[in-house]
Amino acid sequence: MGGDQSIDPNDYARPFQKDIYLPIGGARSSEDRQQTFGVSVDEDLAKTKQKIVKSAFSGIWSTFSPSSIAPSPRTGHFTVHDIENRKVYIGYGMLESGEIVFDLWCLSLNNLQWNMMKISGESITPRTGAKAAFYKNSIIIFGGFADSTYYSDIHYINLETLQLKFLQTTGNLPVPRSSPIMEVINDKLYIWGGFNGNWISDLSVLDLQTLEWSNYPQNIIGRANIPSVVYGKHILAYGGSKSGGLLDIDTQNNIVQIIQTTGPAPPPAALASGMVLIQDHLIFFGGRTEFEGSLVYAYNISKRWWFVFHVLPDGQTASLEDGTISDMGLFMIPKFHSFSAVYDANTRTILSFLGEPYLSYPVIHKFEVAEALAYLNLREDMTDILNIAK
Template identity: 25%
Template sequence: MEEYKFNSRRPDLKVNTKSHIDTSVELWSEVRPVGRHPSRRSYHSACVWRNQMLIYGGQDLREGPQGGLWALRIPEVNSGEDEEWVEIPIEDRGPLCRHTGIVKDNRMFIFGGSNGDREFNNTLVLDLISLQWTVWTPDVPTCPPPLDSHTACLYEEASVGWMVVFGGFVQGDRTNEVYILNLNTAKWKNAKVTGIKPPSRSNHSAVVYRDHLFIFGGSNDEGEKLNDLWKLDLRTYNWEQIHGLGQVPTPRSGQTAILYKDYMIIFGGMRDITKETNEMHSYEFSSNLWTMFQDEQQIKDPVSAAQLEEFKKAKSPLMPRSKTINTESPHKSSEANRSPELSSGDSSPTRGKRASLYIGPAAPVVGKINGKAPHPRDGHSSILFGDMMVVFGGDRHQMPFNDVYSYALVEQTIKTPLILN
């Protein structure tokens, strides 16, 4: 399959950045792919391979962790074809969520995560050509412990690829350790870092830029949201806290970060319980400057107030017994998170006699709806195709999505601060 190059801008798009008002919604498109969609999910992994966005695993807080591999296939620009979802036929490795995934040289590396009962520290390696799995068992004592809600980034140094793992949950407690996996030898090492370490955290975001790992936000040991930025030199393993200038994002967890040119782009996240956001910020590495280039967009809920009340009153075998659902780590969730008798691919409104707000596909429409921004969310994924950010899934108020949005990244826009009232 030929390597895909995404067109950076729609030819019909005109954005006025000189006025400093929020016109960013014009750069969004809701993507309605053809084909059977993956079930609604959050805290999955997402990778880019050739012309595809690969989605593995994830969770629905009421149905529990999920398995399976899906590919969102992106057609060539101006081909007249629509984006398409395809379920990839692979050996079932069981449900998994809050893991991480990276791609290097036609192989996808899945590390850690939880199946709802326990966490893992093995590495699943999928050959994307043969679709055959290999399992790398951890090499004690240099390997990380079983982890979930961590981050993993690809770091390439000469001919060697490394997976850099930071933070996450270890048996319910957060950590701030750094582990590095050599993708050539399958050997781990626990990085011997210097400098002041970042506080332990989970559900943060991370990118690698010019031999440095940058981590942002997440939740600390007390469950408080963070908005601190840290830099780890991957040559010396020295930590340094970065005190950014400008419009620093508010504390949040479950957001995504992608690397675009010389910027880190932050989208979404949870600022408090049932308070997700769809703000967008950029961080320019050279100037140490944060910029908010999209304020929070108020978008009509996909369900009415009456439907919400009906859902709250409904008796469901899958609703948790407690009013509080843990959104940080699935191994702390109630037994109601699991429902082995239900098929995750069945979107019937009566399956399991379960009340559900979001049933079936979003609409029978395929193609793109220009100028439509995504709802606030956390636990989603964001990846970069050329000059386009693509967002999938996540949840809001503990209700998952399986929608797809694309955002045209324009450098002038992402570095132009908004004038906020």
């Protein structure tokens, strides 16, 4: 199949290690952290026998446990972010017991409390691996898997009425599958990849005004269970391949292509990772890999450049012992996969929750990264000025 063939989940490639330390950036200096938290990160560092690479600035990782009822721990659920109303919706998926569930939960980003939503309307088969997208105050849901069956139905939940209805569409319908890439751009729904016993490579596009499907064959072999974001008129995704490069779905031309990148990239074979967009950067972390922990990576979209984004625990809700220190002295957050990940622009924080390992109590991981990116942007602007002056 060539270098871009989709990967066996048990076959992982190692990340490119050259220049692993560059660039270094973050949100708070060590002195700032000592003033903010009851237990300083420096005191925590003193307790470990391993040397850890320290930078002038580091993103801050902390945890929070909501006091509200919360969804059962699960994988294979969908996640939808209503940015305007600062709400995150999750639903469906598989519990640790193997039970497949049909439910809908809402996390308010105002107070980080959960609320269970009662769905009514048409009936569907509970499933895992369904994908969803937010569109005009509705959640559009496609595909999934349950009891040896892959699904291709498309339905939506109206968030005002909580009524579930099937969409009656025409055209070249997409084949059944689980865990594809799915995003909405300009009244069109894009679906690519996924798995149904085969890796699906065609790009399916649904016009949400006419409800007609179009199909566009591609040369890139399909991938499944990898994160994606919308960047302008492009859908960017990463992981699930034996080779590197950033996956780019050009929605203007309906072409799926690979962007070659530079810098120390995440493991290309990573599955079920998290990735969010913050201005001109991607932040990538977690996933199923061969490593004990997870580095946090950043990607400069305009420069096509990956780098390790240094993160340290807050010393109060999270400690160095909760993560791993690599042989190179880099702090790695705990290994988890199949989780939800969103960026809240109001608080300038990345939030992640659910996924595996399954926990008996609800935990929300918080990553304060925006000040770090501001520092990096300033440095990159200065670098550009110096390059122009040469």
